[in-house]
Amino acid sequence: MNNFTETEERQALRKAVYDFGSKYGHEYYLKIAREGGHTNELWDEAGKLGYMGVAVPEEYDGGGGGIGDLAAVCEELCAAGTPLLLMVVSPAICGTVIARYGTEEQKQHWLPRFATGEVRMAFAITEPDAGSNSHKITTTARQDGDDWVLNGQKVFISGVDEAEAVLVVGRTEDAKTGKLKPALFIVPTDAPGFEAQDIPMDIVSADKQFTLFFDNVRLPANALVGESTDTALLQLFAGLNPERIMGAAFSLGLARLALNKATEYAKTRNVWGAPIGSHQGIAHPLAQIKVEIELAKLMTQKAAALYEAGDDMGAGEAANMAKYAAAEAAVHAVDQAVHTHGGNGLATEYGLGAMIAAVRVGRIAPVSREMILNFVAQHSLDLPKSY
Amino acid sequence: MTNIVVLVKQVPDTYSERKLAETDHTLDRESADAVLDEINERAVEEALKIKEAGEGEVTVLCVGPDRATDAIRKALSMGADKAIHVSDEALHGSDILATAKVIAAAIGKVEGVDLVIAGNESSDGGAGAVPALLAELLGMPQLTYAHHVSVEGSAIKVDRETADEGITHLEANLPAVVSVTEKINEPRYPSFKGIMAAKKKPVETLTVADLGLDAGEVGLDNAWSTVSEAAPKPPRTAGEKVEDDGDGGTKIAEYLVGQKLI
Ligand SMILES: Cc1cc2nc3c(=O)[nH]c(=O)nc-3n(C[C@H](O)[C@H](O)[C@H](O)COP(=O)(O)OP(=O)(O)OC[C@H]3O[C@@H](n4cnc5c(N)ncnc54)[C@H](O)[C@@H]3O)c2cc1C
Ligand SMILES: Cc1cc2nc3c(=O)[nH]c(=O)nc-3n(C[C@H](O)[C@H](O)[C@H](O)COP(=O)(O)OP(=O)(O)OC[C@H]3O[C@@H](n4cnc5c(N)ncnc54)[C@H](O)[C@@H]3O)c2cc1C
Numbered sequence: 001m002n003n004f005t006e007t008e009e010r011q012a013l014r015k016a017v018y019d020f021g022s023k024y025g026h027e028y029y030l031k032i033a034r035e036g037g038h039t040n041e042l043w044d045e046a047g048k049l050g051y052m053g054v055a056v057p058e059e060y061d062g063g064g065g066g067i068g069d070l071a072a073v074c075e076e077l078c079a080a081g082t083p084l085l086l087m088v089v090s091p092a093i094c095g096t097v098i099a100r101y102g103t104e105e106q107k108q109h110w111l112p113r114f115a116t117g118e119v120r121m122a123f124a125i126t127e128p129d130a131g132s133n134s135h136k137i138t139t140t141a142r143q144d145g146d147d148w149v150l151n152g153q154k155v156f157i158s159g160v161d162e163a164e165a166v167l168v169v170g171r172t173e174d175a176k177t178g179k180l181k182p183a184l185f186i187v188p189t190d191a192p193g194f195e196a197q198d199i200p201m202d203i204v205s206a207d208k209q210f211t212l213f214f215d216n217v218r219l220p221a222n223a224l225v226g227e228s229t230d231t232a233l234l235q236l237f238a239g240l241n242p243e244r245i246m247g248a249a250f251s252l253g254l255a256r257l258a259l260n261k262a263t264e265y266a267k268t269r270n271v272w273g274a275p276i277g278s279h280q281g282i283a284h285p286l287a288q289i290k291v292e293i294e295l296a297k298l299m300t301q302k303a304a305a306l307y308e309a310g311d312d313m314g315a316g317e318a319a320n321m322a323k324y325a326a327a328e329a330a331v332h333a334v335d336q337a338v339h340t341h342g343g344n345g346l347a348t349e350y351g352l353g354a355m356i357a358a359v360r361v362g363r364i365a366p367v368s369r370e371m372i373l374n375f376v377a378q379h380s381l382d383l384p385k386s387y
Numbered sequence: 388m389t390n391i392v393v394l395v396k397q398v399p400d401t402y403s404e405r406k407l408a409e410t411d412h413t414l415d416r417e418s419a420d421a422v423l424d425e426i427n428e429r430a431v432e433e434a435l436k437i438k439e440a441g442e443g444e445v446t447v448l449c450v451g452p453d454r455a456t457d458a459i460r461k462a463l464s465m466g467a468d469k470a471i472h473v474s475d476e477a478l479h480g481s482d483i484l485a486t487a488k489v490i491a492a493a494i495g496k497v498e499g500v501d502l503v504i505a506g507n508e509s510s511d512g513g514a515g516a517v518p519a520l521l522a523e524l525l526g527m528p529q530l531t532y533a534h535h536v537s538v539e540g541s542a543i544k545v546d547r548e549t550a551d552e553g554i555t556h557l558e559a560n561l562p563a564v565v566s567v568t569e570k571i572n573e574p575r576y577p578s579f580k581g582i583m584a585a586k587k588k589p590v591e592t593l594t595v596a597d598l599g600l601d602a603g604e605v606g607l608d609n610a611w612s613t614v615s616e617a618a619p620k621p622p623r624t625a626g627e628k629v630e631d632d633g634d635g636g637t638k639i640a641e642y643l644v645g646q647k648l649i
Contacts, residue, residue, distance in 0.1 A: 012464060012582045020576045050579035063579040 006301070010072055017051055017076040026081025026257065030351050033206040038162055042082055046073075047117020052091050057099060060111035067092070067242050068304035071249035075297075078253020079260070081351075083358075085207040086120050086159045088246040088366070093239040094121040094167045097184065101226045101235045106186070121186070122163040123239070124154040124212055131156075132371050139170040139214060141183055141224075148172075148219040150185060150193075154212040156365070160196045161208060163189055168214075169236065172229055182232040184225040193217040203361065204354035241307050243366050244319035248300040251326035251362035255293050255333040258355060262286055262337035265344070276340070285336045292332060296325035317380055324372045327362035334359045389443035389538055389561075391434045392494055393467065394505040394517070395427040397451045397458035401510050411607060412614035413480045414511060416452065423458035426506030428465070428574035430567050434504050435466045435575070437538050444468050446497055450478065450489050456590070464577035464585035471496065475595045480607025483512070487520035489605060492598035494525065496591075500562055502543065507532050507566040518566035528559035531566040 006014075024042050032039055046052055054069040056062020063069065074087045095114045098106055113119035130136035139152025150170060160166060165188045172183040187194060194217050196210040225235055263286060266277030276282050303318035334355045338345035346353045363369045377383040399405045399419035408415040434445045447462040449455050450473040459470045473493050481489070494500055503525070508515035522529035530536075534554075535546035538561070545557040545565060577585075595602055603609060629638045643649040 008460070009582050009586065012460065012577065012585070013579060016464070016577045016582060048578075049576055054579045063583065065579065065583070069579070 004298075006072075010069065013054070013069060014072050014076050016049075017046075017073050018080050020046065020049065020051070021077045021080025021082040024080075024082045026351050029082045029206060030204060030354055033204045033354070037206060039082065039084065039206045040162070043084060043086075043117060043120070046077070046084070050115070052087070052117030053115030055091060056095060056111050056115040060099075060107060060115055062111065062115035066304065066308040067096075067245050068301065068308060070242075071245050071300060071304055074246055075249040075253040075256075078250055079256040080253075081257055083205075083250065083254060085205065085250070086122075086162065088243060088250055089123045089158060090114070090120045090163070091117075092242040092246040093123045096242045097167065097225060097235050097239050098186075100238045101231050103222065103227055105222060106225065110186075119165075120159065120163045122157055122160045122166040122189075124157045124166050125169040126156050127153060128155050132368055134169075137169060137171055137182070139168065140180070141170045141172045141185060141219075143172070144218075146221045148185065148221070148223060150187065150214045150217040150219060152214050154214075156199065156209045157196075157212055158209055159207045160189060160210040160212065161198070165189060166212070167225070168212075174229075181229060182236060183229040184232055184235050185219055185223045186225060187214070187217060187219060187223065191217050191219065203357040205358060237312070241303065241312060241315045241319045244323040245300060245303050245307065245315075247362060247366055248296065248303070248319070248322040248326035251323075251330040251359065252293060252297055252300060254355065254359050254362075255289070255296075255326065255330040258330070258333040258337040258352065258359075259286065259289055259293065261350065261352060262333070262340040265341050269342075282340055286340065289329060289333045289336055292325065292329035296322060296329045299325055317376070320367075320372045320375050323362075323367070324369060324376075327359070327369065330359040330362050389437055389441060389501045390446075390497070390499050391437060391443055391502045391504060392446045392448050392497055392500050393427070393430050393434045393462065394490060394503065394521075395431065395447050395449050395458055395462050396424045396506070396509050396511075397421050397449065397455040398424045398509055398511040401425075405511070406619070407614075407617045411480060412617050413607065416454075421454055421457065423461045424506060424510050425574075426508070426510065426567070426569060427458075427462070429569065429571050430504045430506050431462045431465050431467055432572045432574040433536055433567055434502075436572070437502070437536070438466075441538075446471060448490065448493055448497075449473070450481075450486060450493070452479075459590060460585050461577065463588045463590075464581040465575055466581055467588075469588055470590040472590055472592045473594070473598065474592055475602075475605075477595050477602040477606050480610060481605045482610035482612060483514045483516045483520060484611055485605040485609065487517050487524060489595070489598065489600065490517065491521055491524040492600055493593060494521075496593070496598070502538070502561060503527070503564045504536075505564065505566045507568050518564055522564040525562075525564065528563045529566075530557045530559055530563055533565050533567045534570040536565060536567070536571070 050063050051073045054063035054065040058064035077084055091114055098110050127137055141148045141150045165186050168185045168187050170183055171180040174181050193215040195213040199209045201209055266282050267275050269276045299322035303315050303322045307315035338352045344350050378385055400422045403419040406415045406418050438445055445467040447467045447470045449459050453474055471493050473489055505518040518531055519529055530545040532547045532549050533545040534548040537544045541561050543559055543563050547555045547557050
């Protein structure tokens with residue numbers, strides 16, 4: 001069994017990032033989100049400090065750390081009230097896929113700028129008819145000379161307006177068999193024929209979601225990730241564990257933020273001559289949430305440790321469970337934090353009402369709660385599949 | 388090349404509850420989270436700026452118990468090059484005179500020091516005297532309460548700012564001792580690379596004997612002042628509420644006069 005204490009460096013990183021995020025704080029975040037703005041200065045400053053590039057290999061000017069470090073950064077920023085949703089997508093999914101399967105040219109081009117946070121890349125897999133069921137993806141690339149021509153549609157893609165490019169999961173015809181198989185493309189957001197429409201969402205977030213249209217988007221040969229389409233499936237799988245670990249970290253940080261607000265309030269709010277936190281009706285649910293958070297955090301750390309040790313399969317089960325548990329903890333934490341605050345729980349000043357929808361995202365994306373339970377039922381319990 | 392020593396102290400976090408130990412009235416360091424004093428983060432920042440503007444080396448120097456390594460590590464993760472940690476049971480309860488002697492002796496271990504940077508006062512002891520004592524012991528000029536520092540060749544210029552005297556422009560030849568105020572700069576956050584590099588940087592740990600000092604010169608028993616009694620600050624009272632019936636201003640003025648504030 002490994003050590004249950006994080007390394008000194010990891011702890012120092014958490015502390016530094018939390019302090020850094022706190023300088024901006026939740027009020028700053030909510031103000032920007034409500035005005036429809038972006039937290040660019042926060043992202044850029046974090047990038048300069050190397051926090052966005054902790055997991056980029058050292059040879060590409062990154063921190064040379066692992067997904068556990070990146071997850072720690074993500075969690076601490078959320079806990080400080082300054083969630084950066086694109087961390088789940090840009091450095092974690094896109095950065096990992098390119099670092100593991102990109103051509104040397106692609107690595108040289110993108111990774112040093114992932115290391116500094118200078119570049120943000122969105123990730124597009126979901127389609128109107130292919131959410132939970134990604135086998136139904138229809139976005140298709142056709143080869144035309146050396147070029148690729150992309151057609152299709154994506155939905156709910158985060159942060160496209162902040163991104164220089166989108167990593168698009170499409171399909172292409174296998175040269176030999178003629179069957180459609182997956183292929184990943186890096187599509188610049190200013191490519192002709194590419195259009196992004198923002199989707200009105202009832203989430204208070206500084207990052208927006210978009211519907212994407214690809215209308216004969218012409219891409220050079222080197223837009224395809226890797227030397228050929230042969231590794232596309234592996235590329236997709238490579239992104240899954242980081243995505244889930246980061247999703248878990250994101251939820252964990254928000255859960256901590258809500259629990260912190262609730263405990264602070266429960267210590268000071270006095271209704272019958274004693275702080276409300278002294279009533280077990282208030283204290284016990286908060287204690288339960290603390291337990292849920294610690295358990296989810298432990299599973300997230302386990303998933304990261306297994307992933308870093310190269311055990312992709314073992315990490316898969318842990319990462320799914322961590323993502324599930326963290327999302328549930330966050331939903332419960334916000335629900336209880338709102339309730340602990342009484343009327344103030346829904347007052348704009350306390351910023352908790354704004355979190356109700358925000359933590360629900362963790363149950364839906366990047367993979368829904370039910371799809372995780374399906375995974376556990378089939379892989380961990382060996383139960384038959386219904387779909 | 389400017390060879391800089393920054394004096395850093397580990398203090399109880401000002402956000403946590405701070406207590407004195409019941410037995411000997413020294414600071415109960417176990418009861419609160421220990422952090423690098425914020426003013427010392429600013430001192431480190433200033434040293435790093437001077438180094439980055441030209442060439443230099445930054446050594447952090449800390450006198451404190453074993454756990455002060457955390458404060459040292461923080462300074463190293465910000466970018467300081469190496470550290471000296473004076474740690475010795477005999478130092479427990481040392482007064483400012485002893486602390487300054489120990490620091491002076493430790494600075495003697497660093498070759499060719501050009502500049503010593505300290506905070507103007509710590510957030511726990513708060514004597515605000517170490518930098519001056521140290522300058523005296525080292526025979527160096529002291530430029531205290533700096534809110535702006537610039538090194539030009541072998542000279543140093545400081546804008547000194549105090550509430551009583553306003554701004555004074557000071558200038559001296561190096562080597563010198565500078566103490567900085569809260570206003571000097573915004574300290575940087577440790578970068579990821581800084582954090583990863585910190586553990587590999589050299590930290591020299593010294594005892595009182597290593598410094599050629601006698602244990603009889605330091606510690607609680609040899610302090611020039613003793614604390615005979617200590618009581619916690621009484622809790623804040625609810626204060627006085629004044630209804631404003633159009634005469635609020637007068638009532639405030641009366642209150643201030645009553646407190647001998649105006
Ligand atoms: C804020 C936000 C940001 C997002 N960002 C991105 C992004 O950047 N990139 C991207 O590609 N996508 C993104 N998504 C999309 C997200 O990944 C999908 O919404 C998610 O995968 C669910 O797909 P769907 O919406 O099509 O739901 P559906 O697949 O239609 O599912 C609807 C419901 O049915 C349930 N369900 C479906 N199949 C089963 C089954 N077999 N068994 C039991 N229950 C089932 C689901 O759990 C869900 O509750 C984002 C979504 C949101 C809300
Ligand atoms: C009742 C009482 C009990 C005490 N008990 C203890 C005790 O048990 N253990 C203990 O360590 N102290 C103890 N002290 C505190 C100690 O005597 C002083 O804190 C110390 O001498 C330095 O004084 P200061 O912090 O007030 O320095 P100041 O003059 O206010 O500090 C100015 C600057 O000097 C530098 N500096 C000061 N001290 C150090 C240091 N140790 N290392 C590196 N740089 C430094 C820093 O740059 C600091 O910003 C006690 C003080 C009192 C009043």
